[in-house]
Amino acid sequence: MARIAVIGAGTGAMAAAARLAVAGHRVVVYERTETYGGAVRRFERDGFSFDTGPGLLPLPAVYRDLFVKTGKEPLESCVELVQVDPSARHVFADGTEVQLPNASRAGVVAALDEALGSGAGQRWGDFLVRAREAWDRTRRPLLEEPLWPNWSVLADREPYPSVPHKRLLRTRRATTLAEVGAWELRDPRLAALLESHALAHGLDPRTAPASAAVLPYLEHAFGTWYVRGGIRELARAVYERCVARKVEFVFGAEVTAVLEKDGRAAGVELADGTVAEADLVVAGVAPEVLDRVARRTAVRGGGGVPPQRGLPSRMTVLLALREGRPQGTAHRTVVHTPDREGELEFLFGPDHLMTGGPTVTVLRPDDPGMVPDAEHEAITLTAVFPAGHPEPEAVERYTDAMLAAADQAVPDLRDRLLWREVRTPADIAEATGSEGGAVPAPALAAGGGSLLHPANTTGIPGLFTVGGWSHPGGGLPHAGMSGALVAGLIVEGPEFRGSR
Structure with missing residues (x-):
């Protein structure tokens, strides 16, 4: 039985802690804040309740597997999962709307043909077939195995089977998502639908x-x-599963150093001077935090994969409304920006100058537990925003722009509004410790490895990394997968190659 110190109580760190405890290790989690969950937080006021981090769960199988492997109670015995249908309503810049059914290719094709014109659905359906091929080629090395030592194979090889595109005397294939939209989907609304999935991950x-x-x-x-x-x-x-498996949590405990002995991780030191010895350390923290506590740069292994830098953050607006949620309302509506280039330059350009409105996701859950009574509604707006600590004036302007976009999804929004609460990148930074509140993206192949994440092993033997800033990257499913990978590397050793 090894003594294992875990830094941080994010979902990836807790997923690793639960699995390691079941394997017979003594696990202690040290969390800087006073609660668990990392970015997965809740805001409550006047009987209203809101998620301030992710609002929906893709790929629940990751957490089903976690609960099967760590106890007799399945995930559905601990939480109630509801499949969202329609999956999303999209409002495009030209006013066109479409509701896409959940996990139904035929239904999506029919809905797009009806809303966007004959042939649009077929083009999207054909794209999904090609996307499936990319998924099949990358699923295991990117999500279910530790990062390959020869990770450059993933970096250089494009798994998406692009369709040849003839232009003048040249034949080209799409190498970026924008080119896929322009050359293969051939409709600005379909392109906006495609690009919104990437934009949602920053x-x-x-x-x-x-x-x-x-x-x-x-x-x-x-x-x-x-x-x-x-x-x-x-x-x-997940927290309660950890506690049931005898994982110990110490909240309000900021780790200031990873201790080393004989060239190996040997424990952690806390801000109050307390030293906690350990045989292994698992760090679920942002790259700059890890570099600081490990007291050396380039501590991560990964065969040379650097941590992702320069990623944007999120702006979240929580809305308390009078009157209940209308029957048949879509849970999620994406209102697409009328100024694509302006939005992208604001988010990814050097000057972050806002010239148009953002793409806004509107979440309207049908959940009595989130409101004081049936005569009220809780709505969450989210949009991508540059990382950093924005000035109050910038926050106010962006909030107003988000509300203007949300008016297209909730026409009577202003008249029903009781109050609003804004969560900025500074709030994400406080909750997670990431620089400027940056949010990690999931790992992707190709692109020269720019969207890979460092391996879960590091340059210090006995020190492992877990969570969104490590392989296989950001997002709730990926965080859960990282927990499984770290547990496998510790329990089975460096020869671990993932579950079969």
């Missing part, structure tokens, strides 16, 4: 590799799910 579709096609495919193939009571309930369930 990726610039103009530079994101074509392999980012797996993001809409993942949602299409495995559906979109809501956790009754909010995604915070999933974090609660």
